[in-house]
Every structure is written in structure tokens, then in C-alpha cells.
Amino acid sequence: MPPPAALDEFNRIVPGGAERIFAQFEAEGAHRREMERRESKFVVRDVHIGQLLAGLFALSGLGVSALAIFFDQPWAATVIGSGTIAPIVYAFLRQTWTKPTE
16 A cells, blocks of 8 residues: 555545555455455365265275175285275374364
8 A cells, every 4th residue: 555645645646545445455365365265265176076076985995895705805905995994094193193283
């Protein structure tokens, strides 16, 4: 924002110039807040979609592991089950380790 003396000079040169500067400043602030609100909604939606897909992946991996148990394949069930659960545990632990302190 220009200093008050400059605003007086603007008003002298262009009648209502200072008012126009303030209106532009307010419009820019409203635009910026709207863009930040849209970005926040996108980030939240993106996180929820990722969580949903990760959950479906985990459930399908555990389902295949259960199917391997049903067909009497304990080694396949162990590998598939642990390969499904281990990344989930790691993701939760990593999220806990990297949380910012407030």
C-alpha cells in the first residue's frame, strides 16, 4: 500500500484514485482467499481419494491372502499378507514420525 501522502497525490491527479487503489487491494485479497479455499478443498479431496484407494488395495491383498489360506498355500498367504500389511504399518509410522510440532 502506498503511504498516505501518495494517496492524497493520487486523489489530486485522479479524482477517487485512492478509493480505486483500495478497491483493487480488497478485490485482490478476496481473490487470493478464494484461490486458497479452492486449493484446500482439492488437497482434502486428494487425500481422501488416496486413503480410499489404499484401503481397497489393502483389503484386496488381505483377501488374496485369505484365498491362499483357503487353498492350503500358507507360504503364499504369508508373503502376500505380510507384503500387504508391512507397507500400511510403515505408512502409519512414517506419518507419526513426520508430524510437525505445533
